[in-house]
Amino acid sequence: MNVQIACKNVALGYEGSIVAEKLSFEVAPGDHLYILGENGSGKSTLVKALLGLKPQLSGEILRGEGVAPGQIGYLPQQPLVQRDFPASVREIVLSGCLSKSGLRPFYNAAERERAAAAMERLGITELSKRCYRELSGGQQQRVLLARALCAAGKILLLDEPVTGLDPRAQADLYEMIGSLNRDGVTIIMVSHDVGAAMRHASHILHIGSRRQLFFGTAEDYAKSAVGRTFIASEEAENDD
């Protein structure tokens, strides 16, 4: 029960071309893991593999209780939601319960309760009847986070959740994710924001081009050669 997900020497990619290999890391309950890497370093392929949507080419992905494929709460990157989609906040949050309802055509009382609790937890209860497309970017991400909570209570996988938000909304969302983590929800966050990683992460997995550069605690990362270089380069960029 002390490991939720363990990857052992995993290689990912498409037929004939490896995107990332020799990935080895572990996620324990309550961890706040940041997956860092440049664009094209195989982060999104790793996300698909963790969700169980794409088999690994080699190696092993071991899963503990409650983190089987379909039980991970997922916040997709830049959701492909069309601008004109008519849907209320409540309808969207409820759809997170779908995987549990099986063939049953309607949601039962327990599922509605769960959705209400998730909305309460994220402070969007009073938005429940509002139309999703009329919300601000930060509010929309909260809605999707509530939906992810409905799908899974133990572990959330967030793919670049703050992209496109203004700094204030970013800070709010980081705070919200942090408080979920303090409540015992394991967080796996894909990001290229090393600054946020240093503030919030307990563990860091850094993927370079095709291979793993670092896995360990955030403290060790800040001391490591890889970490120091990356942090320095990001800081230099921010100073420009």
Next chain:
Amino acid sequence: MTEILSTLHEFFQYSFVRYAFIVGLLIALCASLLGVTLVLKRFSFIGDGLSHVAFGAMAAAAVTGLTNENLIVLPVTLISAILLLRTGQNTRIKGDAAVAMISVGALAIGYMLMNIFPTSANISADVCSTLFGSFSILALKPSDVRLCVVMSAIVIGTFIFFYNKIFAVTFDESFAKATGVKAELYNTLIAVITALIIVLAMNLVGSLLISALIIFPALSAMRLFRSFRSVIICSAVISVVCAGAGILLSILVSTPVGSTIVVADLAVFLVFSLISKAVRRSEK
């Protein structure tokens, strides 16, 4: 006014008018259900594409002398629908191009077949009635009505049963997949229902106007309503009302049934657009 009512009353004495009414309303109801999903999945033209395929299949059925043309038309349309809606991201020809290609291809083949092997003296009338809907809706046999009722019941039942899944797959396919919802399966289901609806609706408005029956009520409802459920309900109501009004009007002033219904849908869309503009302005 009383004159019109008495004329209508007189019309409803005839069973063929009642049949046309039942069939017309059922088809309109079915067509409106999936409209929202198809519009949002950027498949507004699937109706056109599939109905042209059905047109081609009909021509083939006529040429081979099959008495029950649905034996060919239905399976061919079903298969095309599944192929089209499944193309998704991993094909070289993208959704809209695939629809365009299949639709004009089938149209050309159908028209050619009808010309090479003419089954009646007046080809252009045949073609015209297949494309724009015929008055055959006013010549339905009880067996046709029964078939239509059964197919509509299947479509409506399936839609209600899988309503939540259809919502999830339309709103966010990647999330649905990640949480273990079989998105592929439901996409195929959507394709199958779409094909059923199109084969049904061809009799009412013809293959060129089917898209209107599917798209207009959804677009009108989306002007005013903000939740998925209210949009679905509203578009079903719009569609049924417009079909009813269209059929009555076409009997009263003897206009073509299909185009009258579509014009009614268009009118509702314009009215709803104006209302939504007014509402938005007053909110500001």
